[in-house]
Amino acid sequence: MIDARTGRPLTTDRPEAVERYLLAVDRILGSEAGAAEALDQALALDGNFALALAARHMLAKDSNAADADLFKERALLAARAALPWERAHISALFGLLEDPYTNLAATEAYIAANPSDLLVISQLCGYLIFYGGARKLARVLNIMESVDPSLRDDWAWLARLGFAASEAGDQDRGRALVERALRQRPQAPYVIHSYAHVLHDQGEPGESLELLGAWLNEHRSSAEGGAMYGHVQWHLALAEWQLGLTEQAWQRYERYCAPEATRCGPVLTLADCGGFLLREYLRTGTTRPISAAVSALSERFNAMLSHPFIALHLAGIQASAGDIAALEQSKAAITAREPSDQTRLSLRLVDAVSQFARGQYAEAADTLSQISADQRVGVGGSRVERILIDLLETRAVELAA
Template sequence: MGRLDRYDLPLSTTSDLAAERYRTGVDLLLSLWPGAGETLEESIAADPDFALAYAARARLHAISVQPAQARAYIAMALDLVARNGTDRERSHVDVLSLAINGQAAKALTAALAHTDRWPRDIVILSMPLGAFGLFAFSGMADHDQARVDLCERHAKHFDADDWWFLTYRGWAHGENGDLQLGRALTQRALQLRRHNVNAAHAVAHVLYESGANDEAQQMITGWLPEYDKTGVLHGHIAWHSALIALERADTDRALAIYNEHVAPAASLGTPINIVSDTSSFLWRMQAYGHAVPSGMWEDAARYASDYFKDAGFPFADFHMALVAAATGDSKAVEQRVAVLSRLVDEGKLPAGPVVPAICRASLAFAEEKYALAAEILEPVARDVVRIGGSGAQREVVEDTLLVALMRSGEAGKAHAILNERLHRRPSPRDERWLDQLRSAHAPLANR
């Protein structure tokens, strides 16, 4: 009898153990739970000619930002699948190879074509989805809608209680603004598979976007201790908890969470998460009018200095600009902006001119040139989605614009943004800011 994956797709292996370890390993991979690497290695050991086990291992190395290992494993998979794989397996490995070898646009096109033929091949279907997926980092302005469309196109192929599909379908709808549906789907996904990091992450996001901070804090506090600190998103999920404390102006708690889980010395996450989480947390704290303790920005800058030195990865570019601006390294920001502007002119930066603009604005804001920061940000604020990541991660840009408007005397514009935000969700911080705008004597955005 042929071996199958969890979705009844044939596997080119002669070993029952290799197939079982592969199925388990893929579940761990797609739930981001520790143990995926070891389980996939057991699959490889049981059948050293099983191409998809190497491919899944390569995918995990790529997620863990281990590019040399990822390329080595995908090369093995390509060789093996050419000799003994099915059409589906060859296409599967080809898509992963494109992504691992830096051809993201081609990988996205190939992934979409592949999933049209084999919609239940979830390793490939997962690739365009997520905050750091191929859609998010494509530079598209409508990638949130694109994720919804992809999920809905293939929803008929999945059981109603498929924990994996519920996770990503719920994430897609939540990020695209349907918070009620997003919440229902992601919470059901977490209920079905509690040790599913992507579901816990998605629930944290949809609760944040709903303004349900008490529930979000309760979920994170109850769930995070079960997730080993070596997990790639441990620090990031704790970051959500720190943001909730910051929202309430509880800086002692926010800093305690940051120091225990998020700071470079504490987090074992990937560089993109550590750089973005540390810089955006400290930037928010400072922008909200709270003093950042001595040495914290310097620690973040020291860590960031080893990564993302070359401009052209918009999500990282913006966060690197925050670090440089906050630590007074105006030259670094200007150099990054110059390279990004050249890439825009050459048509080589799909996210477009919003990227150098938000980097320039961060420097203006750090230099207390608030009117200039607002002038730069206002025309591009709606395009920030093109840098990728999640709505919660990108919101730091709108926060910067809002505070810049308040501090430059543009109370009317600030009031309009706050009204729009408060219409979308409750926020103690935004309510405090609105009160400040109503008081002619209060120092704006400074408490």
């Protein structure tokens, strides 16, 4: 049997197992529910299917499941009898999962030799979006542009290239690409999520409200079990919030997106929580106590404050609660780390949020004015985060006047 995207043979004599594996890969790339179940079905047919075991390890590790290491051990054992390209795929995928920073060069070399392996390409670009630094926009776009020509009409590639093009500044191209992907795979949360980002980049909350509302009405039953469902709801809540539908936005956020409710991974949950709470605090100036779930989420990331993305969202949560003491503790924790460009940027962000929370608006505006455009890209995440920093700066300037 042949892998549909790479065009290479797979080491299994069970065609049904291959069908289940390829279905699972589509569901992974689409952030759709049922990927793990499809892989389990493939493995029930062929327990030594190396690529299925590797993908199952990835999902188990992502969900912090107890059997993640067992799937890894089984994949490595099965890989001994697999084809060389399958072993290379597993090595690249596991390298990204275990230590992406150390394995960046090796992963890029693997992709150059295997430009149709969209599963590894998507994992690499997902990492770079958060941790790729100031040059990540061009880097991710270049990686997506370098894929094998056979993928040029592949919905999963189109959605990712559209996202990357919009992030890099070409929203019109990004939108056209994502619309092509949506026509091919209308049920995929990843595709509609990419579309939501493009509309946010274009400053079109009204269109986002209409698009996401219609999509959720049509695909809710198949989407709500997936890890991306809460984040799609968050984009709709953000559009509502931008349009002044504040109570509606809050109800949606609390029902689908808050740490108590979402099935998103921890980093995305932190971004959705911190981003929403900080936006509302900037608009109203009203603080509100945080829930036990938000407190637990914050504690989970306290050791990662030296990363600007984490620092921005944790500080947003702390400011929204009026917790000046927590902001001071965050500043102290960052200061205690070994100085670097990253820790200095984290400290500047927390400083600015802390100054704003203290009512020192002119100082906050001045602190933020010292963060360059490249540094704002280096914070990590998407244009959503860069716009959040812009909102903080604009509001500080307004209140300082």
